[in-house]
Amino acid sequence: MRAKTPSESRTVMTDLVLPSETNPLNNLFGGELLARMDRAASISARRHSRRITVTASVNHVAFNRAVPLGSVVTVEASVSRAFKTSMEIFIDVWIEDRFTRERTKANEAIYTFVAVDDTGKPTEVPPLEPESDLEKERYAAALRRKQLSLVLAGKMKPSDATELKALFTS
Numbered sequence: 653m654r655a656k657t658p659s660e661s662r663t664v665m666t667d668l669v670l671p672s673e674t675n676p677l678n679n680l681f682g683g684e685l686l687a688r689m690d691r692a693a694s695i696s697a698r699r700h701s702r703r704i705t706v707t708a709s710v711n712h713v714a715f716n717r718a719v720p721l722g723s724v725v726t727v728e729a730s731v732s733r734a735f736k737t738s739m740e741i742f743i744d745v746w747i748e749d750r751f752t753r754e755r756t757k758a759n760e761a762i763y764t765f766v767a768v769d770d771t772g773k774p775t776e777v778p779p780l781e782p783e784s785d786l787e788k789e790r791y792a793a794a795l796r797r798k799q800l801s802l803v804l805a806g807k808m809k810p811s812d813a814t815e816l817k818a819l820f821t822s
Contacts, residue, residue: 655779658787661700662733663692669723680719685745686710689761692729693741697765700739701730701777708738708764711797717747717758724748726755732787733794737774738766740794762797783794 665688673684690707697705719725725747745759760814769775782791796815802808803816809817 653778655781656700656731657783658730658732659783661696661729663696663699663729663818664726665692665695666724666726669719669721669725670746672717677718678721680721680723680725682715685715685719685725685759686713687742688727689713689729689745689760690763692727693743693761693763693765696729696731696741697739697767698727700734700780701767701775703767703769703775703777705739705765705767708766709801709805710761710763711740711801712760712762714760715755716760719747719758721743722750724750725758731780732782732790733796733798734777737776738764739777739780740764740797742790749788757761781789 669680673680675681694705725745727743727745729741729743731739733740741763743761743763744757746755747758748755767775767777780791782788796819797815799808801815803810803813
């Protein structure tokens with residue numbers, strides 16, 4: 653299976669925040685943003701795997717900045733690491749100032765998707781070859797996050813979590 657780059661899975665979705673999508677403070681509902689991120693991540697995972705993909709987990713979400721009514725919101729997603737049947741998707745959320753068009757990072761998230769065949773059985777995905785420094789950083793961190801999740805779920809012994817141990821030993 654040919655390795656792919658994160659840019660091959662890159663998905664960019666831009667939309668406007670409408671009144672029906674806001675809370676009483678006139679900011680985008682968190683759930684609405686989660687849905688937008690899930691859709692972008694799903695497309696990204698499908699572009700990488702060329703398979704049906706399903707959300708396995710939402711590993712991290714940071715709502716760092718409110719997204720006001722009328723904002724132009726851009727959700728950018730790409731595969732940060734591919735494992736056997738799963739893919740970690742890193743998502744950046746940007747808001748654009750409506751007057752200056754300056755972009756500010758508002759939020760980020762990390763989702764995990766699994767590729768499945770027509771019967772819903774997990775199926776292998778292509779490996780990922782990061783290119784930029786940021787892609788390489790996210791790629792390396794993905795393995796640490798996966799090992800931490802496995803240890804916390806009791807599916808991996810802490811002594812087998814080589815990437816995590818490397819953080820604490822010299």
